Amino acid sequence: MTTEQIPVAPRASNIEYAIRDVVVPATKLEDQGHTILKLNIGDPIAYPGLPTPQHMVDAYAAALHDGHNGYSPSYGLPSLRAAIAKDEQRKGWPAQPEDVYVCHGVTEALQILFASVLCEGDKVLAPGPHYPPYMAYPQMYGASTVEYMLKPNDGWRLDLDDIREKMDDSVRLLVLINPNNPCGSVANADEIAGVLDIARNYPNCIVVADEIYDGLDFTGEHVSVAKCSADVPVVSLNGVSKVYYAPGWRIGYMAIHDPSKRMLLVRDGIERMLRSRLCASTPAQLGYLAGLESDRSWMEGYAAKVVEQRDVCVNRIRSIDGLEVQSSGGAFYMFVKLTDEKWALDDKQFVLDLLHEEHVLVVHGSGFSPELGRGHFRIVYLPEVDVLNEAFDRIERFLIRHR
Ligand SMILES: Cc1ncc(COP(=O)(O)O)c(C=O)c1O
Structure with a gap:
């Protein structure tokens, strides 16, 4: 019986989807019993407080x-x-x-x-x-x-x-x-x-x-x-x-x-x-x-919650040495710049090390553009304020530890 692998089409094997690729190591950690603070996925249903109407x-x-x-x-x-x-x-x-x-x-x-x-x-x-x-x-x-x-x-x-x-x-x-x-x-x-x-x-x-x-x-x-x-x-x-x-x-x-x-x-x-x-x-x-x-006035309340959480993130990020951010005018994303040289040169390693050491999941910027996204990471600001604050405490601790 041959165990030779049947070839895969390159159009499939070349596909990458950074947002979900980083979920694989996070799931492994969860299987080992760790709780992960997730700021990675642009799915409002994955976070409390924003249910489908x-x-x-x-x-x-x-x-x-x-x-x-x-x-x-x-x-x-x-x-x-x-x-x-x-x-x-x-x-x-x-x-x-x-x-x-x-x-x-x-x-x-x-x-x-x-x-x-x-x-x-x-x-x-x-x-x-x-x-x-x-x-x-x-x-x-x-x-x-x-x-x-x-x-x-x-x-x-x-x-x-x-x-x-x-x-x-x-x-x-x-x-x-x-x-x-x-x-x-x-x-x-x-x-x-x-x-x-x-x-x-x-x-x-x-x-x-x-x-x-x-x-x-x-x-x-x-x-x-x-x-x-x-x-x-x-x-x-x-x-x-x-x-x-x-x-x-x-x-x-x-x-x-x-x-x-x-x-x-x-x-x-x-x-x-x-x-x-x-x-x-x-x-x-x-x-x-x-x-x-139907009437869409419910959207205002949802948007107000998202804006409040955005503002928490901007304030926290601006107070952390090693991070810079342009405020976000829409959606629920922020693209944060890593200013420490070590991480600026390798944002994927930052994401993986942060995940393993602090159990915070974000997405590496180079997954959104190898050249123009390098040295950044993306956060989703949909988690509740206490989760966001805890995540930024851990990110700050991580940056200090690696300096
Ligand atoms: C810019 C953009 N377009 C499209 C989509 C996916 O849309 P849909 O859920 O309708 O396939 C996303 C999901 O994150 C997105 O960010």
């Missing part, structure tokens, strides 16, 4: 009980597509239900979009640092991701000069993550206008606007990219995961704003891809629909 849970449960357990149309339930279009109209552009395609989360929308646009040798221009799938998935289609810089010393603002320099005709998708994961920065209308001005010169380029954190904007400056575009094609991405606090439901969407009608072929490709994977979960779509159609 009851009326949405009830709608999901009612959908199950009422027998909505079959396949839905491939592009999404008509009622949900209409509600999403209305919500996008509220954000300032004339979305129609036919422009909306419901997916198993933004993650699936990205896979379908990449599959429908990218060919061998094409490029995706994405912010550095960025949410890891923007680097991992394009490779599967023979394309590559090039990063444009977010300015580390200027609130992680978009470096428009860098975008301009890196644009060429092979860039098919220009990505904006707004608010940004992992930096928590919010690009304003001027920055967005700058991006659109650049994209306008490249007729085969589509702007991808990942706005999954748009309801967690603490600057008051967030604006939909689609709203700002009178000509450049924009694909807006959003869903139930972050702002509606139900990431496990796996519902998101892409909404296509194509004022100059240049995306007809791509849309045909997207629709074929969507039909070939059947549909997103039907009862979960009905749960999301309830969220969109």
Whole structure:
């Protein structure tokens, strides 16, 4: 009997997802009986005090009980597509239900979009640092991701000069993550206008606007990219995961704003891809629909709690020798700079040693960009204040011990 291993496809063996990769050693420690303070995962349900709103849970449960357990149309339930279009109209552009395609989360929308646009040798221009799938998935289609810089010393603002320099005709998708994961920065209308001005010169380029954190904007400056575009094609991405606090439901969407009608072929490709994977979960779509159609004033209370926790983190970080941070204007992330040389040169070792010695879990910055994220780590500021304070006590102790 041969024990020779059956080969794995490189497209799978090359995939890395830093956020979950660091969970592996943490789980080992938990199996040994240790309690880990987790500041690593962008899942609001993993932390106390931010549950999925009851009326949405009830709608999901009612959908199950009422027998909505079959396949839905491939592009999404008509009622949900209409509600999403209305919500996008509220954000300032004339979305129609036919422009909306419901997916198993933004993650699936990205896979379908990449599959429908990218060919061998094409490029995706994405912010550095960025949410890891923007680097991992394009490779599967023979394309590559090039990063444009977010300015580390200027609130992680978009470096428009860098975008301009890196644009060429092979860039098919220009990505904006707004608010940004992992930096928590919010690009304003001027920055967005700058991006659109650049994209306008490249007729085969589509702007991808990942706005999954748009309801967690603490600057008051967030604006939909689609709203700002009178000509450049924009694909807006959003869903139930972050702002509606139900990431496990796996519902998101892409909404296509194509004022100059240049995306007809791509849309045909997207629709074929969507039909070939059947549909997103039907009862979960009905749960999301309830969220969109009901009063949303509950979001204010949730956001207030998140802001309070953000402020605790900023104050603590600024008081710790060896750490620096630009405050976060949105989402629930902060990208913290390590100023001690030893850790600045090896942020992954910092994360692993901190985990093993102090049982605090954060994510290494280089997992969000080998070059532009180096010397940083990301925290999620969703844990309760006492947990955050305890985590910072331990981080401070750790930094002092290793100096
Ligand atoms: C920028 C960004 N886009 C998309 C996602 C995933 O979205 P979904 O849960 O809808 O797949 C995340 C999750 O952390 C994210 O940070």
